[in-house]
Structure formats: structure tokens, C-alpha cells
Amino acid sequence: xxxxxxxxxxxxxxxxxxxxxxxxxxxxxxxxxxxxxxxxxxxxxxxxxxxxxxxxxxxxxxxxxxxxxxxxxxxxxxxxxxxxxxxxxxxxxxxxxxxxxxxxxxxxxxxxxxxxxxxxxxxxx
Amino acid sequence: xxxxxxxxxxxxxxxxxxxxxxxxxxxxxxxxxxxxxxxxxxxxxxxxxxxxxxxxxxxxxxxxxxxxxxxxxxxxxxxxxxxxxxxxxxxxxxxxxxxxxxxxxxxxxx
Numbered sequence: 001x002x003x004x005x006x007x008x009x010x011x012x013x014x015x016x017x018x019x020x021x022x023x024x025x026x027x028x029x030x031x032x033x034x035x036x037x038x039x040x041x042x043x044x045x046x047x048x049x050x051x052x053x054x055x056x057x058x059x060x061x062x063x064x065x066x067x068x069x070x071x072x073x074x075x076x077x078x079x080x081x082x083x084x085x086x087x088x089x090x091x092x093x094x095x096x097x098x099x100x101x102x103x104x105x106x107x108x109x110x111x112x113x114x115x116x117x118x119x120x121x122x123x124x125x
Numbered sequence: 126x127x128x129x130x131x132x133x134x135x136x137x138x139x140x141x142x143x144x145x146x147x148x149x150x151x152x153x154x155x156x157x158x159x160x161x162x163x164x165x166x167x168x169x170x171x172x173x174x175x176x177x178x179x180x181x182x183x184x185x186x187x188x189x190x191x192x193x194x195x196x197x198x199x200x201x202x203x204x205x206x207x208x209x210x211x212x213x214x215x216x217x218x219x220x221x222x223x224x225x226x227x228x229x230x231x232x233x234x235x
Contacts, residue, residue, distance in 0.1 A: 037224070038168075046127065047170065047213055048164075049224040060223050080220035096169055100224075102158060102176065109217030110224040111160045113181060 002027040005099050006119035013125050022116055028080045030056065035103040038071060038082045039115075040093040049110075050090040052054075053080060072118060083110040087123045091122030108113050128153065129214050129227035136233040142202040145230045147214030149195050153225055157217040159197040164211045164229075168204055173212075174199060201232075208235040 003115055005116055008020035022036070029036065033113025037052035051071040052060045065084070073080045097116045132150040137143035147159065159177050162170035173191035177197065184221055189200045199215075215225040231233055 034153070039226075046229040047164075047215075047226045049196070049215075049226060052224065062223055063221055079170045081209075098169075103217075105158070109157065110215035111158065111175040112162075112170070112215075113172045113173065113175070115171075118169050 001122075003100060004114055004116040005100065006095060006097050006116040008119055008121070010120055011124065012087055012123050014088055015086055015125055018082075018087050018091060018121055018123070020082045020095055020119060020121070021079050021099070022081070023077075023079045024099070025078070029073060029076050029080060033101065033104050035109070036071075036073065037098050037100050039096045039098060039112070041092040041096070041118075042090075049081075049113040050084075050095075051082065052100060052103070052109065060109075089123050090121045092121065094120050096103045098122045127228040128218060128221070128225035129216065131212075131214060131227035131229065131230045132206055134231050134233065136203075137204045139204050139206065139235050141169065141204050142200060142203060144201075145199045145212055145214075145226050145232070147197045147199070149197075149225075150217060151195055152220040153195075153199055153216040153218040154192065155195040156219065159192050161188075161197075161199045162213045162215065164213065166210065167172065170213065204234050205235045206234050208232060 020116040035054040057073040096110035161174035
């Protein structure tokens with residue numbers, strides 16, 4: 001059974017960089033039929049896709065966040081990471097990592113079947 | 126303003142059925158697969174439907190999905206009190222080269 005676990009600081013100061021890591025167990029992050037993504041949810045609001053990575057090199061970003069975000073994979077550690085630079089209070093949210101199972105089909109990319117439990121990140125001085 | 130449009134709320138009575146709509150465009154729902162998620166308070170979203178109408182193992186057949194043109198729907202039959210929560214649709218958008226979510230629908234079981 002695939003399991004994902006987010007880790008990172010729960011509090012980040014404005015203008016600094018938010019860094020989160022998602023550790024994957026029960027399966028390989030190098031799987032050719034999986035892509036990996038980050039989704040966030042501000043308190044009381046809906047889901048917002050942030051970024052996805054496929055085959056460790058193909059990266060995709062939400063256009064509204066592209067200039068501040070980087071997603072990457074560390075195959076040796078079986079984990080993937082997210083960095084959000086120059087954060088503001090608007091970046092306060094629960095951040096989820098997730099496995100997407102249908103990107104390889106050419107018509108998928110939003111079928112996130114395994115999720116981490118979520119990591120609340122608060123941006124405040 | 127979400128790329129995919131869902132009604133903010135829906136309601137139904139126990140035992141009845143309800144349908145939640147999701148409207149998009151040719152660059153997302155029109156060509157790509159639609160997924161639906163159920164999110165209980167304080168928990169991660171759970172995949173309910175993928176590839177427009179497929180249910181992952183363990184999802185009751187009371188939940189069904191359909192797609193027509195640039196719109197999709199989630200139907201829930203035999204409503205139960207535990208179905209009262211938030212539902213989201215999602216799809217890949219080729220114009221944006223990214224995944225997009227609907228704004229979410231809060232379902233009330235009266």
C-alpha cells in the first residue's frame with residue numbers, strides 16, 4: 001500500500017522560502033505510471049493545484065505560482081519536494097502531496113489516488 | 126475564480142439522489158479525464174471517480190460519474206448522513222498545462 005508523508009516547518013516568515021518534502025513508501029517514486037504533485041488548501045477554502053512532476057524531469061506548474069515555485073524529485077531518497085519562494089500570508093494553507101496515476105495516458109493528470117495527511121504551513125512573522 | 130465551475134451547495138434527503146455538476150471547457154473537460162473527490166472535514170481528499178466514470182476499489186456504487194461535452198456530473202444515490210461533506214471535480218487543462226479543480230460543492234443531507 002502506497003503511503004505519502006509530508007514534512008517541513010509549520011511556520012515560515014514572510015518573504016522567506018517554504019520548503020516541504022514528501023516521503024513515499026510502499027512503492028517507487030520512479031514508477032513510469034505515476035506522477036507526483038502538490039496541492040494546497042487555504043483555511044476554509046477549496047483545493048488549489050500547485051505543481052506536478054513526471055518521470056523526475058517533466059515539471060508542470062500552476063501559472064499563478066510558476067515564478068515562485070519549484071518541484072523536484074530525489075530518487076535516492078524516494079521523495080519529492082516543493083519550494084515556494086517569497087511567501088506571504090496568502091500562502092498559508094494545508095499543503096498536500098499526492099500520487100497521480102493517469103498522467104501517462106495522455107488524457108489524465110488530475111487523478112490523485114494517494115494523498116499525504118497534509119501539512120499546515122502558516123506564514124507569519 | 127475556478128477554471129471548473131461547480132455549484133457552491135447542493136442538498137438532498139436521506140435515501141434520495143443528488144447530482145453535482147462541473148462545467149469546464151474544451152481544453153480541460155472537453156478532452157481530458159474528469160476526477161471527483163470527497164473531502165471530509167480535517168482530512169485529505171479521497172478519490173471517488175477517475176477517468177470520468179470509474180470507481181476506485183472500495184468506493185460504493187452509490188457514487189457514479191458521467192461526462193458530456195465540456196461538462197461532467199457526480200451522482201450520489203441512496204443518500205446517507207455520512208455523505209454530507211465537500212465534493213470537488215478536477216481535470217487536466219491543456220491550455221494551462223496543469224491540473225485544475227472546481228471550487229467545491231458542499232453537500233447537505235437534510
